[in-house]
Amino acid sequence: MPDQRLTRYLEQAGGEALLSAEPGLVRMLTGHAGDVATGPSPFQLPAMVLAPGDGPARLICSADEAAAGELVHTYEGFTAGPIDPPSGAWQALSEALSEALAMVAPGARAVLVDPATVPASVVWSLGERGAPAPDLLSLGSVKNDAELAAIEASVRLCDAGHVAARAATVAGATELDVWAGVTAAIERAAGRRVAMIADLVSGPRTAEVGGPPTDRRLDSGDLLICDLVPRLDGLWGDSCATWAVGEAPAWAEPLRAACLEALRVGLDALRPGALSGDVDALVRSVVAASGYEYPHHTGHGVGFRWHEQPRIVPGGSTRLEAGMVVALEPGGYSDGRGLRVEQVAVVTENGCRVLSAHPLGLAANDGAAA
Amino acid sequence: MPDQRLTRYLEQAGGEALLSAEPGLVRMLTGHAGDVATGPSPFQLPAMVLAPGDGPARLICSADEAAAGELVHTYEGFTAGPIDPPSGAWQALSEALSEALAMVAPGARAVLVDPATVPASVVWSLGERGAPAPDLLSLGSVKNDAELAAIEASVRLCDAGHVAARAATVAGATELDVWAGVTAAIERAAGRRVAMIADLVSGPRTAEVGGPPTDRRLDSGDLLICDLVPRLDGLWGDSCATWAVGEAPAWAEPLRAACLEALRVGLDALRPGALSGDVDALVRSVVAASGYEYPHHTGHGVGFRWHEQPRIVPGGSTRLEAGMVVALEPGGYSDGRGLRVEQVAVVTENGCRVLSAHPLGLAANDGAAA
Numbered sequence: 001m002p003d004q005r006l007t008r009y010l011e012q013a014g015g016e017a018l019l020s021a022e023p024g025l026v027r028m029l030t031g032h033a034g035d036v037a038t039g040p041s042p043f044q045l046p047a048m049v050l051a052p053g054d055g056p057a058r059l060i061c062s063a064d065e066a067a068a069g070e071l072v073h074t075y076e077g078f079t080a081g082p083i084d085p086p087s088g089a090w091q092a093l094s095e096a097l098s099e100a101l102a103m104v105a106p107g108a109r110a111v112l113v114d115p116a117t118v119p120a121s122v123v124w125s126l127g128e129r130g131a132p133a134p135d136l137l138s139l140g141s142v143k144n145d146a147e148l149a150a151i152e153a154s155v156r157l158c159d160a161g162h163v164a165a166r167a168a169t170v171a172g173a174t175e176l177d178v179w180a181g182v183t184a185a186i187e188r189a190a191g192r193r194v195a196m197i198a199d200l201v202s203g204p205r206t207a208e209v210g211g212p213p214t215d216r217r218l219d220s221g222d223l224l225i226c227d228l229v230p231r232l233d234g235l236w237g238d239s240c241a242t243w244a245v246g247e248a249p250a251w252a253e254p255l256r257a258a259c260l261e262a263l264r265v266g267l268d269a270l271r272p273g274a275l276s277g278d279v280d281a282l283v284r285s286v287v288a289a290s291g292y293e294y295p296h297h298t299g300h301g302v303g304f305r306w307h308e309q310p311r312i313v314p315g316g317s318t319r320l321e322a323g324m325v326v327a328l329e330p331g332g333y334s335d336g337r338g339l340r341v342e343q344v345a346v347v348t349e350n351g352c353r354v355l356s357a358h359p360l361g362l363a364a365n366d367g368a369a370a
Numbered sequence: 371m372p373d374q375r376l377t378r379y380l381e382q383a384g385g386e387a388l389l390s391a392e393p394g395l396v397r398m399l400t401g402h403a404g405d406v407a408t409g410p411s412p413f414q415l416p417a418m419v420l421a422p423g424d425g426p427a428r429l430i431c432s433a434d435e436a437a438a439g440e441l442v443h444t445y446e447g448f449t450a451g452p453i454d455p456p457s458g459a460w461q462a463l464s465e466a467l468s469e470a471l472a473m474v475a476p477g478a479r480a481v482l483v484d485p486a487t488v489p490a491s492v493v494w495s496l497g498e499r500g501a502p503a504p505d506l507l508s509l510g511s512v513k514n515d516a517e518l519a520a521i522e523a524s525v526r527l528c529d530a531g532h533v534a535a536r537a538a539t540v541a542g543a544t545e546l547d548v549w550a551g552v553t554a555a556i557e558r559a560a561g562r563r564v565a566m567i568a569d570l571v572s573g574p575r576t577a578e579v580g581g582p583p584t585d586r587r588l589d590s591g592d593l594l595i596c597d598l599v600p601r602l603d604g605l606w607g608d609s610c611a612t613w614a615v616g617e618a619p620a621w622a623e624p625l626r627a628a629c630l631e632a633l634r635v636g637l638d639a640l641r642p643g644a645l646s647g648d649v650d651a652l653v654r655s656v657v658a659a660s661g662y663e664y665p666h667h668t669g670h671g672v673g674f675r676w677h678e679q680p681r682i683v684p685g686g687s688t689r690l691e692a693g694m695v696v697a698l699e700p701g702g703y704s705d706g707r708g709l710r711v712e713q714v715a716v717v718t719e720n721g722c723r724v725l726s727a728h729p730l731g732l733a734a735n736d737g738a739a740a
Binding site: 039119 | 392393406407408409410412413415448450451453455456483484485486487488489490491492493494500502507544546547549550553554557558561562563565566567582583584585665666667675676677678683684
């Protein structure tokens with residue numbers, strides 16, 4: 001019944017249960033995909049998961065957030081009465097604790113608490129029973145089939161967003177005009193609002209690697225870097241491409257070819273047993289041979305969070321396993337110039353399977369229906 | 371130098387300093403308007419404010435978030451190296467603490483900690499120096515002139531969103547089509563991405579009071595409730611109107627008239643010294659006389675959070691003061707029917723000044739240029 005990934009984590013870390021308010025871990029352990037897009041609410045604390053090693057995980061959230069079928073402990077949310085979510089959440093969590101940890105001696109340091117997301121009120125109330133949970137970024141790096149399908153659905157949203165962004169790319173339009181096309185296409189494809197992280201930078205801004213869309217107007221010959229990271233059903237997708245407004249400058253195609261070759265080499269290296277740091281060095285070297293470099297990671301795990309293990313970074317010591325989902329994103333940047341490509345792949349028993357299907361050409365109309 | 375509102379709060383609550391990660395309080399005390407729209411980041415903790423009663427407030431955040439000119443203590447954020455935001459944030463906060471609380475005896479219970487937003491790691495590290503901060507929802511209920519101007523700018527975004535929503539209202543369009551018009555208009559008007567809470571419900575969904583836009587198609591004779599709550603420069607606006615797709619059903623105009631009358635009566639009652647519970651009862655009674663009722667608050671403060679003091683609710687005991695910003699939103703709901711109107715006003719020395727300027731008519735083209 002408990003998630004085997006959690007059971008192993010608790011055995012290694014030495015705890016009876018995990019308590020986290022990290023939306024990705026809540027999704028992984030309870031199936032609950034809460035909203036992340038509007039910051040703290042005065043009516044509720046973030047939804048939390050209490051997951052023991054030897055029983056079902058429990059969701060602690062306001063009644064507004066709870067969905068049917070979840071093993072959930074709720075407290076009042078939106079109300080015209082007095083509001084006090086810290087005590088409401090603590091009462092619901094107390095109930096969950098007494099059911100989930102009935103066998104644990106009071107006073108034992110049983111509950112490993114996510115140090116970055118669980119709020120202060122809960123820590124005080126837990127007292128000596130709570131201790132910091134180590135290294136949570138690795139928990140959930142290997143996905144099951146249902147999770148892979150959900151990530152693939154998010155990657156399909158990326159594809160739809162790229163097609164719309166390219167269609168909206170015309171000289172004189174602003175980055176925000178392109179962005180409006182992206183959000184409309186992705187939310188229509190999802191049939192609901194979608195939380196999204198995005199880089200959308202054009203012209204000289206491409207040298208800055210990323211940044212949100214602004215009212216800068218696209219000029220003929222500009223490049224546009226579009227990196228879309230939507231969250232659907234609690235799981236994140238990722239994707240990046242770079243294309244030109246009208247005709248691309250002469251330096252762009254050689255750089256694009258180098259980045260595509262680096263991406264291909266990286267995808268070839270994704271297989272069980274590969275070392276994350278080796279993949280990083282390999283991909284980085286291909287771009288370096290073109291005379292460019294990138295200041296960021298080569299790639300990262302994606303799914304429960306938009307950046308998780310395995311991190312494909314210099315010196316990375318993670319051994320890849322089947323079921324890990326990796327975004328690779330080599331790029332090149334220099335004065336006034338920037339270009340990046342990115343695809344997401346899942347590591348399989350003997351290699352990897354690419355999930356991304358968005359166009360990667362320099363022509364804005366690449367991939368458009370004839 | 372310290373914010374007088376904070377000084378009074380700390381005197382009443384009995385603490386040397388306040389520590390909060392609530393984005394509204396961070397904005398109020400440091401001017402920093404961080405992003406709220408994508409949930410927790412693996413690279414950083416939420417930005418925090420450490421505000422002593424007798425000195426300047428300090429921002430604790432990752433280097434990625436810090437803006438020039440802020441009194442800021444930073445740690446590394448986005449990186450290709452190892453990531454450990456809890457210890458980074460704690461080191462930056464330790465530095466801020468030792469500078470801000472140099473005169474406070476070690477071990478004293480000096481720091482009042484926001485129980486809903488400050489993460490566990492910081493609480494453990496503070497140890498005996500941290501204690502729960504009471505009643506933070508009232509802190510910042512009275513705004514200064516610069517804050518009022520920022521709220522007014524957010525309310526202008528609401529106005530732009532309503533005009534776009536009405537223009538996109540045609541039979542056969544989906545709620546998400548209308549929503550795409552709203553987001554494009556608001557983000558173009560702001561010149562940047564804008565975090566937004568919204569109800570956008572049509573037809574029978576209006577009886578549910580609120581909810582996000584879906585792929586439901588608008589039908590002739592449907593009503594559409596549109597409640598837009600954008601955040602610009604860290605301050606929230608609010609607004610609601612209800613209009614018809616084509617010709618409105620016969621029951622709609624009498625209900626709209628009752629809600630508008632309730633709104634007018636409520637605005638007339640907004641003045642220094644008025645009791646929030648009295649305003650609630652007055653507005654609620656006007657709607658009740660029409661045979662309808664609403665299950666939610668009559669209104670709420672808005673600005674640093676999207677719902678704050680003064681809460682206009684049954685039994686509310688807050689005395690209004692000049693500088694408070696209040697959203698009033700009477701509505702009526704019954705089987706398959708729903709309608710709501712909302713305006714935002716600031717309490718002045720002898721009444722109030724309405725900030726909202728969005729159309730409130732039942733015809734979708736109300737307010738459209740001739």
